[in-house]
């Protein structure tokens with residue numbers, strides 16, 4: 554399967570705000586400072602086109618029937634759903650990740666959700682045969698308290714989401730950041746192919762995955 558969390562190119566209501574570096578957009582005062590990463594300043598049209606390009610490459614290499622699960626925030630949700638379909642995937646649904654410890658904001662609805670968009674390469678078996686999996690429609694997990702990447706996803710959430718794929722299969726994450734998808738693969742006995750553009754986060758991911766294997 555494809556399970557990935559690309560740069561959202563989001564985090565602001567205006568174009569100027571969205572072009573700010575991730576360390577300014579996604580970190581609140583008082584939080585530890587994390588290394589910046591590239592690719593987060595595309596405008597709406599470029600984001601859609603760019604996603605369609607890399608998703609098309611993923612579609613090309615995935616076996617028929619594979620799942621693609623791609624994270625998005627509320628601002629880029631429509632673009633992410635569109636890009637998956639432009640790339641050739643069948644759009645199957647949206648799985649909210651509810652962040653149990655999100656902070657309330659004054660005079661606002663709490664922004665306590667990100668979204669995993671689910672699509673497949675063609676048809677899937679939806680018959681209620683023995684061994685069929687019945688997965689939840691949303692997941693609740695706190696964002697990791699101990700983090701090495703400002704957008705780090707909980708390993709437990711990645712484990713939950715990869716349950717859609719066959720046991721022992723291969724998971725691809727072309728934007729692995731600190732390697733949470735790889736850690737979840739190591740924990741569940743799946744093979745992992747991860748790609749990361751920055752040397753910093755590549756090293757962080759390698760170390761976290763190696764540590765997981767070392768723990769047995």
Ligand SMILES: C[S@@+](CC[C@H](N)C(=O)[O-])C[C@H]1O[C@@H](n2cnc3c(N)ncnc32)[C@H](O)[C@@H]1O
Nearest residue numbers: 558590592702704705706728730731733749750
């Ligand atoms: C949102 S983060 C992923 C965080 C990850 N889910 C985790 O738990 O740590 C996206 C990552 O994609 C990387 N990235 C951006 N553009 C890339 C590209 N074209 N190819 C590979 N990695 C890229 C960034 O450096 C960043 O670390």
